[in-house]
Amino acid sequence: MALTYDQALDRAMVALLLEAVEHSRALRHVLEQVGQLVAFRVQLHQSGAVPGPNGAPQGEQLPALTKREHEVMGYLVRGGSNREIAKAMGISERTVKNHMRNIFTKLGVADRTSAAVKALESRR
Template identity: 80%
Template sequence: MALSYDQALDRAITALLLEAVEHSRALRHVLEQVGHLVMLRVQLHHAGAAAGSTEEPDGEGFPELTNREHEVLGYLVRGGTNREIAKALGISERTVKNHMRNIFTKLGVADRTSAAVKALESRR
C-alpha cells in the first residue's frame, strides 16, 4: 500500500514540475514580447524627439500593402489592439484580423511585434 501511495505522490510531483516548466516557458515568452514592445515604445519616443515631432510611424514604407493595411499597421505600431483598431476604423474585429494576416504575409513576419519592428525599421 505504501508503495502505491509513494508512486502516486511521485507522479503528482512530476506532473506539477512539468506544469511549472511549461508555465515558465510561457512566462518567458510573454516577458520577451513585453520587452520588445517596451523597446519599440522607447524607439518611437526617441525617433519623434529626434525629428522634433510626436508623430509615430504609420507603416507607409511598404508599397505592397493596401491603404487600409497601412492604416491598420499604423495603429498596430502605436500599440492598438484589434478591438481598438476596429473601433477607430469603423470595421469589425474579424476584418482587422484579416488585414493583420495579410500584413504578416506581405511583410514576411509571424506576429504583431515583428510587424511593428519592421515598420519602425522601414522609417530609419
C-alpha cells in the same frame, strides 16, 4: 488499471511542472518582445526620429501592405487591441484578424510586436 495514490500525485505534479515550463516559455517570449520595443525606443530617441500623426515615425511606408493594412498597422503601432482597432475602423474583429494575418505574412513575422518593430524600423 487503477493508479495508486502516489502515482496519481506524481502525475499531477508532472502535469503542473509541464504547465510551469510552458508559462515560463511564454513569459520569456513576452520579455524578449518588451526588450525589442525598449531597444527600438532607444534607437528612435538617439536618432531624433519624429513620430508622425499615426504614432509611427514619418518616412517611407511599407510597400507590400495595402492601404487598409497600413491603417491597421497604424493602430497596431500605437498598441491597439483587435477590438479597439475594429471599433476605430468600423470593421469586425474577424476582419482585423484577417488584416493582421496578412500583415504578418507580408512582413515575415509571427507576432504583433515583431510586426510593429519591423514597421517602425522601415519608416525611419
